[in-house]
Amino acid sequence: MVSAESRAMLAKSAETAAAKAGRTLRLSETKPGDHGVIVEVRAGSHSGGHGVAVDELQRRLLEFGFVEGAQIEVLHEGAIWRDPIAVRLDDMRIGLRRRDAEGVWIRLDAK
Amino acid sequence: MTDVPLPTARVALVGNPNSGKTALFNALTGSRQKVANYAGVTVERKEGQIATASGRSLSVLDLPGTYSLRARSPDEVVTRDAVLGKLSGEAPPDVLICVADATNLRLVLRLILELKAVGRPMVLALNMFDIAQRQGLRIDLEGLSREIGCPIVTTVATRKRGIEDLVAQVENLIASGVLSTDNIWREPDAGQIRDAHREAQRILKGNVRAPERPDTFTGKVDSVLLHPFAGLAILFTLLFVMFQAVFTWSKAVGDLMSDGFGALGASLVAHLPAGILTSFLTEGLISGVGSVLVFLPQILVLFFFIILLEDFGYMARAAFLMDRIMGGAGLHGRAFIPLLSSFACAIPGIMSTRVIDNRRDRLTTIMVAPLMTCSARIPVYTLIISAFIPNTKVAGVLSLPGLVMFGLYASGILSALGVSFITRRLLWRGAVEPFLMELPAYKLPDPLNVARSLYLRAQIFITRAGTIILPMMILVWFLSSFPGAPAGATDPAINYSLAGRIGHLLQPVLGPIGFNWQMTVALIPGFAAREVAVAALGTVYAIGNSDAHPGALATTLQHHWSIATGLAFLAWYVFAPQCASTIGVVKRETNSWLWPAIMLIYMTTLAYLAALVVYQVARVCGLG
Known part of the structure; x- marks a missing residue:
């Protein structure tokens, strides 16, 4: 059952990969395998409920290297609610929660 | 010209986490x-001395790792204030050594730009340079040194x-008198951080050529260790092995x-005459020191694993894997290590919560x-289980005592998750700290550094726990020994002591939960350390030296x-705050009596x- 399900998911991601190229989306909505360039890091574009102010979250993201122009690739995701995610950001690896990644917009590359 | 010794110069080590700063x-x-x-904060201050070839002595301060001077955790505040020379009780450093992982320069370049603004003389140590060379990473050292305006030294700390x-x-x-x-x-805003990154990117592009043989090992290992299901299975297997080791290796x-x-x-x-002095030495002092030290082997085995996994780079992955599981209960992924340590003893666990940035978390x-x-x-659980739980098999294979023990562990974990969930709901609704964590490249741990870290852990535990546990043990000894038994007394001496009186006083309150007065009295010494309750029960039931008949107390x-x-x-x-030392450590770490009071009450x-x-319920079921 699991393998059938994962096969279906693989097929789906393969068919959308080509269609997705050039699309801009939030880092929080990406899947492992997606890769592209960060086009914008916004403050205050997330759903709220953080322990820190929105511009503080933005500054932390920037400090970790989530800046416009950085190359990013989604590597892994957690088992529960596919969260958190692990990304390769330029030459570093960083783990973060999807909710904290909402302000990061990326433009996907072609496969 | 003169033979007057040169004054000691102060050097501070700054750098990103995982840059090999401690190894250096x-x-x-x-x-x-x-x-x-x-002074005033519970952040570890590590200082060392160097005698240089020219006869000068340097005093080196190892500051907590940080990505920015914009401090967030208590650790990072210390780093910022020390660098700025604003830390109370600390003289400002004469020279900064910025430690960088040569294979991962991007973020540290931004930190270097911040440090340059502080205006102190600085040297950049490009550490792990051997790995950079192995990867075929080309760094133009002269160019880079010119760009950042400070000398650069390449180092391999683990090989000296x-x-x-x-x-x-x-x-x-x-010597050159650079002042x-x-x-x-100034604390940078978002725009300035972006500018600094652009500048770092420019410097990087001009002076560093991408590695010819980039590290693919970390990626391969991660595809297994961070796999949503295999990763969790491996984590739990590791934990299982760790606990086996903690309890079997250290038991002997x-x-x-x-x-x-x-x-x-x-x-x-x-050899000594019976009396107060002997009683103080044996029951107060020696059993006090002993009760601290008997936990040392367990704590060392546990920390051996934690340090090994930390140096390998796995602990960040463990926090990643556990984040959602613990996040459901409102705990941060980084709380994983402190809670893990608490299975050996809550004291090192509570002390290691310093890695968590956010105060609420x-x-x-x-x-x-x-x-x-x-x-x-464990000694308390073992005693009661051996006395009251029949050694039978459940479903033919599982032993009932083992199941009960497992149940007690599980109730501890579940109640911790429950309490944190409720705390989050009641006190700090919705406020969740962002989870952003570097997943460092895997590295083979260096045995010497592991040994040194372990030695340091032991030293910290003995001094900190010792200074709290020992006075508590002595206080409890005093309560249980004074006043002494009157002449011709028939009951054990403890019944006449202050502890005995408190026990009798509390008995009506504890009656409804099935405790008799002997148990209530035994709870008082048990307050020094949980396992002492076993000996105290022996005392109140006048078993005396139960060593001769191990099962005597159970019977x-x-x-x-x-x-x-x-x-x-x-x-x-499972729940009782039966350890005064933990309360003492909480007081120290939170710097307030409020939190230990809340802990005691809840x-x-x-x-x-x-x-x-x-x-x-047991009485209704006919077990009364």
Whole structure:
């Protein structure tokens, strides 16, 4: 059952990969395998409920290297609610929660 | 010209986490290190001395790792204030050594730009340079040095390479009389961080060529260790092995030590005249010191694994894998290590919550840490289980005592998750700290550094725990020994003491949960350390030296207690804040009496309610 399900998911991601190229989306909505360039890091574009102010979250993201122009690739995701995610950001690896990644917009590359 | 010794110069090590800063500190200072706390805050202050070839002495401060001077955790505040020279009780550093992982320069370049703004003379140590060379990473050292305006030394801290060069460069800076310029550092806003990254990117592009053979090992290992299901399975297997090791490897040594302290006490009793002094030495001092030290083997084995996994780079992955599981209960992924340590003893667990940036996350972790089943509960659990739980098999294979033990561990973990969930809901609704964590490249741990870290852990535990546990033990000894028994007394002496009186006073309150007065009296010494309750029960039931008949106490308890009472006692021990030292450490770490007071109240309430429910239900089921 699991393998059938994962096969279906693989097929789906393969068919959308080509269609997705050039699309801009939030880092929080990406899947492992997606890769592209960060086009914008916004403050205050997330759903709220953080322990820190929105511009503080933005500054932390920037400090970790989530800046416009950085190359990013989604590597892994957690088992529960596919969260958190692990990304390769330029030459570093960083783990973060999807909710904290909402302000990061990326433009996907072609496969 | 003169033979007047040169004044000691102060050097501070700054750098990103995972840059090998501590390894470099060890390589620089060797065994001439001192660990203490910064005045007023519970952040570890590590300082070491170097005697240079020219006869100058350098005092080196290892500052907590940070990505930015914009400090967020108590650790990072110390780094910022020390660098700025604003830390109370600390002289400002004469020279900064910025430690960088040569294979990962992007973020540290931004930190260097911030440090330059502070205006202190600085040397950049490009550490792990061997790995950079192996990867075929080309760094134009002269160009880079010109760009950032400070000398660069390449180092391999684990092999002690480049250390002399580094010291020589520091001396050069001091001897050439380069003075600090004005501090123009201000907390950067988002725009300035972006500018700094652009600048870092420009410097990187101009002076560093991408590796010819980039590290693919980390990626391969991660595809297994961070796999959503295999990763979790491996994590739990690792934890299982770790606990096996903690309890089997350390048991022999721990038993040996506890026997040793017992023998020492016994020989004192034999050779000294009976009296208050002997009683103080054996029951207060020796058993006090002993009760601290018997946990040392367990704590060391646990920390051995934690340090090994930390140095390998796995702990960040463990936090990643556990983040959602613990996040459901409102705990931060970083709370994983402190809670893990709490299975050995809550004291090192609570002390290691310092890695958590956010105050609320840290307080929640501190508050639930004592609910993890620490090893001091094991003697109590073992005694009660052997007395009241029949050694039968369930479903043919599982032993009932083993299941009960497992259930006690599980109730500890579940209640910790529950309490943190409720704390989050009631006190700090919705506020969740962002989870952003570097997943460092995997590296083989260096045995010497592991050994040194372990030694440091032992030292910290003995001094900190010792200074709290020992006075508590002495206080409890005083309560249990004074006033002494009147002449012709028939009951054990403890009944006439202050502890005995308190016990009798509390008895009506504890009656509904099935505790008789002997148990209530035994709870008082048990407050020093949980396992002391076993010895105290022996004292009140006048078993005396139960060593000759190990099962004697269990048998006595069977005669005096109902099964319901035994079960209620177990339930009580899952929750009860029966460890004054933990309360003391919480006071120290939170710097307030409020949190230890809350902990005492909530845990006692939980313990009472749990014991009440267990006792009453067991009575209804006919076990009364």
